[in-house]
Amino acid sequence: MSDWLVLVLAMAGACAVVVVITLVRQRTASEDEDPSETPDVIEYMTMWIGVIYAIVLGLAIAGVWEARSAAQDHVQAEAQALHEISERVRVYPSEVRDRIRADVDAYVGYVVHTEWRRMADEQQVTERGGELLGRVRADVTDHRPGNDFEAQAYQPLLDQMAAADQARNARADATGVTMPPVVWWGLITGGLITIGMVFALQIRRTGRELVLAGLFSATIAFMLFLIWDFDAPYSRGIAVTAEPFLTMFPGAGG
Numbered sequence: 001m002s003d004w005l006v007l008v009l010a011m012a013g014a015c016a017v018v019v020v021i022t023l024v025r026q027r028t029a030s031e032d033e034d035p036s037e038t039p040d041v042i043e044y045m046t047m048w049i050g051v052i053y054a055i056v057l058g059l060a061i062a063g064v065w066e067a068r069s070a071a072q073d074h075v076q077a078e079a080q081a082l083h084e085i086s087e088r089v090r091v092y093p094s095e096v097r098d099r100i101r102a103d104v105d106a107y108v109g110y111v112v113h114t115e116w117r118r119m120a121d122e123q124q125v126t127e128r129g130g131e132l133l134g135r136v137r138a139d140v141t142d143h144r145p146g147n148d149f150e151a152q153a154y155q156p157l158l159d160q161m162a163a164a165d166q167a168r169n170a171r172a173d174a175t176g177v178t179m180p181p182v183v184w185w186g187l188i189t190g191g192l193i194t195i196g197m198v199f200a201l202q203i204r205r206t207g208r209e210l211v212l213a214g215l216f217s218a219t220i221a222f223m224l225f226l227i228w229d230f231d232a233p234y235s236r237g238i239a240v241t242a243e244p245f246l247t248m249f250p251g252a253g254g
Helices: 003-028 040-091 094-122 127-142 148-173 181-200 207-231 243-248
Strands: none
Touching: 040 094, 040 127, 040 148, 040 181, 040 207, 040 243, 094 127, 094 243, 127 148, 181 207
16 A cells, blocks of 8 residues: 555544544534533643644654654765775776776665665665675775875775775664654554544534644644654655665666
8 A cells, every 4th residue: 555545544534533523522412512611721731732742743753854864864875985986996907996896886786676675675684785795895905006006095995995884884774663662652642632632622613613623633644644654764655765876876777
């Protein structure tokens, strides 16, 4: 099922629940009940519950968005470091240069076509990807510079290799979800309480109030969907892509 279909169903379901409960409540209410006589304390509590829940939602969205941005930065850093390695080895002998570039291309192609699907489906990287990157590391570190020009390029290549390895490790750490289950329980429970307070205000007098209550519930459902979607940076609808690899290594997309 598409993530966007899940969003539509969640928002429609939230609106439907509010409408159904409100209509049922309107039919079962006593004739002498006056919706305008809501105690002030209930209105005050509803306001503060809504404010607190809005702050919690804002912090949760900011947290998962920051994690997603960091995941994108890891991909960009890894692709950039590998690109620098491919470019800097131009000073090496052709045999060494071609071997390093071929191994870099093999690693990038594997990440784009195989490992990325594994990250999306199982939220983890593969051992094979680590082996291919280790082959690149061996190519870079095992070459003995034959002249001063190669020696000057050797240390920067090691630095870029370390940057690529660090970025891969960071990408591996970011494949899972970032929100612990207890936070999800708090977000869902808080949403139910916040929507429930709408009924405490006896929203059932006009169609306009009913529409606003439904839109309010749909908005909460939308915000929870965004948090859920951003929570796994590589595997859901608005996921981090392998675009940096494809941009710097056009041949990897073939």
